[in-house]
Amino acid sequence: MSGLARDVAAFKTALHRQDYSSWHSQPPPLQSQGAGSSADISKSKKKRPKSNQVFSQPKDVGPGLEVNTRLVTAVNHLKSHGNPMRLQDLAIITETPLLTDKVLLDKFKSHDRVVYDPKTDLYSYRHDYNVRNKVALLTEIQRQTRKGGGLSVRTLKESWKEAPQAIEELEKEGEVYVTRTLKDGQLRMVFWNEIKPDEEHGGMQVEKEFNDLWHSLEVPNDVDLLKQLANEGLQATAGETLVPKAPVTKKKGKKSAPRQRQVRITNTHLKGQIDLSKDYAPPGK
Numbered sequence: 001m002s003g004l005a006r007d008v009a010a011f012k013t014a015l016h017r018q019d020y021s022s023w024h025s026q027p028p029p030l031q032s033q034g035a036g037s038s039a040d041i042s043k044s045k046k047k048r049p050k051s052n053q054v055f056s057q058p059k060d061v062g063p064g065l066e067v068n069t070r071l072v073t074a075v076n077h078l079k080s081h082g083n084p085m086r087l088q089d090l091a092i093i094t095e096t097p098l099l100t101d102k103v104l105l106d107k108f109k110s111h112d113r114v115v116y117d118p119k120t121d122l123y124s125y126r127h128d129y130n131v132r133n134k135v136a137l138l139t140e141i142q143r144q145t146r147k148g149g150g151l152s153v154r155t156l157k158e159s160w161k162e163a164p165q166a167i168e169e170l171e172k173e174g175e176v177y178v179t180r181t182l183k184d185g186q187l188r189m190v191f192w193n194e195i196k197p198d199e200e201h202g203g204m205q206v207e208k209e210f211n212d213l214w215h216s217l218e219v220p221n222d223v224d225l226l227k228q229l230a231n232e233g234l235q236a237t238a239g240e241t242l243v244p245k246a247p248v249t250k251k252k253g254k255k256s257a258p259r260q261r262q263v264r265i266t267n268t269h270l271k272g273q274i275d276l277s278k279d280y281a282p283p284g285k
Contacts, residue, residue, distance in 0.1 A: 070096040071107050075114065075125070082161065084122035127159035134166045138192075141176055145192035150179075153187040 077094050078085060091098040098105055108114060115126045129151070131137045137160070144151050156163040167190050170176045177191040220228065229236060 067101070067104050067107065070094075070101075070104055071111070074098060074108055075111055078114065078123060079125040079127075079158070081125075084117065084120065084124040086122060090123065128155055129159045131156065131160045131163065134169070137163060137166050138170060138175060141170075141190055142192045145194075150189040150191040153178075153190055156190070 074090055074094050074096050078090065087098055090096075096104065098108060109116065113126050115124045116122075117124070129140050131140055137156070140156075141151055153164060153167060156167070160166075164187055167176060167178060167187060170190075171178050174196060175193055177193050178187055179189045179191075180186060181188055219225075226236060
């Protein structure tokens with residue numbers, strides 16, 4: 001074999017032994033990397049922290065840009081605050097342009113729930129009931145009960161945050177009656193107790209023994225109740241039953257002539273001078 005043929009065979013053998021697929025997939029040898037290569041690899045393997053931000057929901061943009069929306073924001077904060085406020089403080093806290101927007105300021109001042117005190121230059125919310133202490137609360141409950149109704153505890157709480165605690169104290173003192181919800185026993189309505197709990201006028205709380213005896217009584221059924229009434233010489237009262245009226249049917253036949261309405265003569269001062277029963281209209285009219 002010539003030297004050229006041997007060189008070609010050796011080149012082909014070396015070509016088949018070479019693996020070109022690893023040139024781009026495998027990392028370069030460690031000798032070619034710098035001293036900080038291991039640190040770079042460890043940093044690249046660290047996971048990125050997950051963000052809790054939900055991009056599908058809009059961000060809080062404040063009280064809004066519409067005038068009525070800003071008005072509601074300012075009035076609601078004035079209501080929840082409870083105490084009078086300066087206009088500057090209200091504008092800063094609610095982030096509303098009450099000082100620069102004339103339209104918003106006019107609507108705020110003319111609101112039926114906003115009260116302005118020119119002496120102190122303060123604004124406050126006008127509640128349904130103006131109570132700030134226990135005495136004023138009891139006076140308002142008495143005034144409303146005399147009208148034949150009670151007061152909502154929820155409405156009173158909006159006027160005075162400590163109203164529920166004061167109502168519970170008045171209940172223990174026997175000054176008011178309170179109705180509660182069946183589910184969680186929360187205060188619902190309050191009424192004034194006109195009968196004070198004393199031995200002279202009554203109103204004392206019934207003892208637990210009598211309460212238990214009262215609730216232990218069972219109402220007999222209708223049959224046993226009638227028997228017991230009969231044994232005592234009594235009888236049950238019958239409920240009033242309404243007799244249905246029969247429908248009015250019109251008789252078929254000739255139609256009756258319309259009744260002539262009698263004319264009342266009011267010009268009595270002309271009696272004897274003019275014949276009022278005579279028609280003085282010219283013929284043809």
